[in-house]
Amino acid sequence: MLFRQRWRTFVWALFILILTGIPGSYLPGVVSFWAWLSPDKVVHLFIFGLLAYVALYDVRAQYLQSKHRYIYVIVAISGSALYGALTEVMQRYLFTGRSGNVYDALADALGAMLGAMLFIWMRRKKNMEEQQTDN
Numbered sequence: 001m002l003f004r005q006r007w008r009t010f011v012w013a014l015f016i017l018i019l020t021g022i023p024g025s026y027l028p029g030v031v032s033f034w035a036w037l038s039p040d041k042v043v044h045l046f047i048f049g050l051l052a053y054v055a056l057y058d059v060r061a062q063y064l065q066s067k068h069r070y071i072y073v074i075v076a077i078s079g080s081a082l083y084g085a086l087t088e089v090m091q092r093y094l095f096t097g098r099s100g101n102v103y104d105a106l107a108d109a110l111g112a113m114l115g116a117m118l119f120i121w122m123r124r125k126k127n128m129e130e131q132q133t134d135n
Helices: 006-022 033-037 039-058 060-065 068-093 102-134
Strands: none
Touching: 006 033, 006 039, 006 068, 039 060, 039 068, 039 102, 060 068, 060 102
């Protein structure tokens, strides 16, 4: 039952794991904070933003019925950010040809927050459209 309701989240998380495990010696290294805006960081923002978005999408029915919606948002953001940090640790110590990076983990966390914010924004927009059609 758990997998059936959240299969998108599990599939995307598996895709991220495979993507982060592929040797990436051809990728440029990050040497400073200002390299934060490199294309690599945009990829991290996107994939972990999508992870948080998909995690919330998979529980949207519970999210919409709950009085404590913020709990779902906190779990999606923190779960996605922790998963991002875990992939960085795995890149550092487990995967060959990869190196974990604190700035990548920060981009993962920021992406998770942006993905959750996008989900909330789209839900509110949809609710406003439904209210306008009801009137």
